Amino acid sequence: MSYGSEGYLSHHRDNEKVANMIRSITQDGCRDFQKKTIDPIFQEKEINGVDIGKICSDLIMTIAGSLKTDEEPELDEEIEETIDELIKILFFDYREGINPHEDFVWQIKWLTKGVPLLGKKINTLPGTGKVAPMASLEKKEKTTRRDVRSVKW
Numbered sequence: 001m002s003y004g005s006e007g008y009l010s011h012h013r014d015n016e017k018v019a020n021m022i023r024s025i026t027q028d029g030c031r032d033f034q035k036k037t038i039d040p041i042f043q044e045k046e047i048n049g050v051d052i053g054k055i056c057s058d059l060i061m062t063i064a065g066s067l068k069t070d071e072e073p074e075l076d077e078e079i080e081e082t083i084d085e086l087i088k089i090l091f092f093d094y095r096e097g098i099n100p101h102e103d104f105v106w107q108i109k110w111l112t113k114g115v116p117l118l119g120k121k122i123n124t125l126p127g128t129g130k131v132a133p134m135a136s137l138e139k140k141e142k143t144t145r146r147d148v149r150s151v152k153w
Contacts, residue, residue: 017151034061047097055100056090063087082113 036059042053063086068079089109093100100106 030065032063041091042094045094045097047099051097052094052097052099056094059100060087063114063148067114067121079117081118085109086114 034057038057039053042057042060044051045053063083067083086106086109089103089106090100092098093103093106
């Protein structure tokens with residue numbers, strides 16, 4: 001059962017702490033995974049002043065973290081094939097020295113295959129997650145407390 005699908009809602013402070021810990025641990029694990037397994041494949045390769053190795057590595061992690069869903073088993077094969085195809089295009093682009101951001105094949109595949117899968121994944125989230133993309137995607141800057149020394153009395 002997924003974290004957000006419980007039939008009850010608990011406002012206990014420990015739940016928030018646990019969720020933050022899980023998020024942090026997962027991010028650390030993914031960063032380590034990228035550094036040890038993806039980055040060595042997509043080493044630094046500068047083309048026209050742009051490191052396409054970094055671009056490809058970051059896109060691979062975006063694909064891995066954004067498209068896979070276990071909520072729709074009937075789509076598993078389609079999802080796996082799409083992910084496989086997107087990763088192969090990135091690998092070919094890297095090997096051929098092509099910036100994916102300038103590759104028509106990558107762009108059309110991402111727009112026609114990747115983006116719809118992201119939409120499907122969003123629809124597997126609890127209600128708040130489903131409506132989040134409809135709002136502004138820009139986060140508001142956190143306001144900090146004013147320094148008492150800056151107040152004119």
